[in-house]
Amino acid sequence: MVDKKISSELVYRSADTLSVLSIVLLAYFYPKTYDLNPYLVAGLGAALLFGFVGRFTEIYASWGGRPFMRDEGMRLVVTWLATFLLLIFIIFATKKSNEFSRLILISWLLITPIALISSRYLLRGLQSALKTLGLNNRSIAIAGVTRQSLRFAQTVDSHPEMGLQIAGFYTVTDQESSHIPSQYAHIGDLETMLEAARNGTWDQIYLSLPAGWSPLDNDIINRLADTMTPIRLIPDEFTKTILSSRPMEMMNTPLVRLYDEPLTGFSALIKRVEDIVVSLIILALIAPLLVMIAIAVKVSSPGPILFKQSRHGLRGEKFQVWKFRSMTVCENGASIKQATRNDVRITKVGAFLRRTSLDELPQFFNVLQGHMSIVGPRPHAVAHNEQYKQLIPGYMSRHAMKPGITGWAQVNGWRGETDTLYKMQKRVEYDLEYIQRWSLWLDLKIIFATAFKTLNDKNAY
Known part of the structure; x- marks a missing residue:
């Protein structure tokens, strides 16, 4: 089967190389006369370094359907900063710094990420436009009519820029045909799907197994191994939990950690060092x-400067979280009312502090104490924990990691008042995803995203 997808990596690499080589243009148009050769060597060296570092930051991975600035754009900036620092180290180590203008280097540092992001954004928009027009698309089929596969089909249809066209559904059981939506065709049963997979009829086939049906019943996995068509599994809830869990081995027996401490050993040390270093710098x-x-809090209204409230920390242990007082009350009882928009309890100074998240700055001392992290699930009031753990399955799993000043849920828009159960469910969903996906890179991305988002957060009040 000939892959109809035009490789975008070569196009992206070419655009990135041109962006990085902007140093040559800067040197050429600089008023003073400079030898262009060192700048050309530096530009080509930076292009090679950028591609090398990009392998680790995955800037050439598939980014279809994912937010641009939050994911791809942020990785481009971090990749460029790492590249620039490496190149500057090489320039000074080889004692070639006298051959470069500091003004050109600083201009290069600032202009290149703008050029990288702009070119990627334009290329991504062009690619999306072509796919929306039906060019360079891939045909896919779905085997199994389940809640997960129907939701996946609806998502694909609502994002034509992903370049996927659904040919129809294969049914795994006889009862499924009546559940296929009218806009999709019924293109066969399981045996027909296997034949299509062997013949390369479709670019991809997505398998979604109904509840209670085992692939071993039809030896489906082994039979699909003889095909050349890419097969992808749409997991049910239990399979999704398994996939997001980490494997381990004990006494020569393979095990899966369904609910376990996410950070142990070296990972825990790395996160603690990150917390201490970043907190001290800030x-x-x-x-x-x-x-x-x-001074502003003390002068603006009567009461203490700091507000201390009980929170659950790692493994549910209680600690006192610190904030600048932003209200006229200091509630810490069994029943606590969340702050709402135009809440009369919030002082004028407190309103500004809450809107800009400045009220949470004392929590960096909580981080140094070891009760919190820079990044983690936001700590809820103890009263709210008692309420929501009865309503949301897995809610207390948030406490498998230290609570954070900022978190994955917050940078994804789930901050502020949780006046509906759905809002809290989404916050918990992102918190658990963060715990499962934790990495130093993810923490840095959240910290950068928080810095950009804080001053324009409509959910902060």
């Missing part, structure tokens, strides 16, 4: 700001 930078906020 506290050193914001020390004058902390003093000014403390």
